[in-house]
Amino acid sequence: MRAILVGDVVGGVGMRALLAALPGLRETHRPDVVIVNAENAAAGAGTSPRQARDLLDAGVDVLTGGNHTLQKPEIYPMLETEPRMLRPANIAVRAPGRGLTTVETAAGPVSVVNVMGSVFLTAAQSPFAVIDDLVAEARRAATFVFVDVHAEATSEKIALGHHLAGRVTAVVGTHTHVQTADARLLEGGTAYLTDLGMTGPHDSVIGVRKEIVLRRFLGSTPGRFEPADGGVLVQGAVVDAGDDGRATAISTFSLEG
Ligand SMILES: [Fe+2]
Numbered sequence: 001m002r003a004i005l006v007g008d009v010v011g012g013v014g015m016r017a018l019l020a021a022l023p024g025l026r027e028t029h030r031p032d033v034v035i036v037n038a039e040n041a042a043a044g045a046g047t048s049p050r051q052a053r054d055l056l057d058a059g060v061d062v063l064t065g066g067n068h069t070l071q072k073p074e075i076y077p078m079l080e081t082e083p084r085m086l087r088p089a090n091i092a093v094r095a096p097g098r099g100l101t102t103v104e105t106a107a108g109p110v111s112v113v114n115v116m117g118s119v120f121l122t123a124a125q126s127p128f129a130v131i132d133d134l135v136a137e138a139r140r141a142a143t144f145v146f147v148d149v150h151a152e153a154t155s156e157k158i159a160l161g162h163h164l165a166g167r168v169t170a171v172v173g174t175h176t177h178v179q180t181a182d183a184r185l186l187e188g189g190t191a192y193l194t195d196l197g198m199t200g201p202h203d204s205v206i207g208v209r210k211e212i213v214l215r216r217f218l219g220s221t222p223g224r225f226e227p228a229d230g231g232v233l234v235q236g237a238v239v240d241a242g243d244d245g246r247a248t249a250i251s252t253f254s255l256e257g
């Protein structure tokens with residue numbers, strides 16, 4: 001089986017780039033499942049119901065989230081009712097929605113787990129406190145299990161990768177918006193990548209207009225963050241796995257949008 005995983009979609013430019021790239025990605029890779037992190041689709045902060053629907057209508061199988069997912073309350077009803085849309089399982093004590101789902105694909109059922117890091121991010125619990133139960137539940141439902149670990153610290157993601165090695169098909173990181181060059185297979189056939197990168201404007205500071213961020217770092221007028229629009233890339237990874245759910249290959253892509 002083959003999966004395509006796409007890194008954080010940022011703003012309208014990221015949405016347009018991904019929707020335009022999807023047919024080509026499908027043609028090239030023939031994936032059985034497409035998993036997209038959509039936490040920044042709504043101008044960097046959350047996902048609107050319309051955007052979530054557009055992505056699902058375009059054939060995305062599962063949307064994952066992150067620390068921004070609960071920022072737009074209008075998404076709460078969809079988080080409750082749409083099983084293909086996740087938010088981190090450990091984001092808050094009482095959050096709408098779910099952090100684990102299973103979808104049917106041509107290659108059989110695929111489970112997706114979404115957790116967030118607790119180093120430099122405010123999570124209700126450490127991902128290590130919740131991940132074993134989530135993965136056990138995911139494995140009861142599917143042979144193929146993908147984990148989106150939405151976290152800032154490379155160490156936390158790598159540690160989670162080793163913790164899950166041999167128990168899931170892949171552990172991929174999101175949130176930093178910078179694609180890492182450490183795609184590898186861990187012991188027991190678990191594909192690992194610290195960060196998928198960003199689907200959005202790279203002529204920016206992780207998606208935000210660079211002038212605004214620079215003003216903030218230089219200590220002058222604080223400006224409201226606005227998404228940038230230049231240097232658009234679609235970034236993510238392709239994971240292959242055998243019938244036993246163990247990964248056999250992982251490679252990254254970074255396509256001009
Ligand atoms: Fe993000």
Ligand SMILES: [Fe+2]
Pocket residue numbers: 039066067068150174175176
């Ligand atoms: Fe994030």
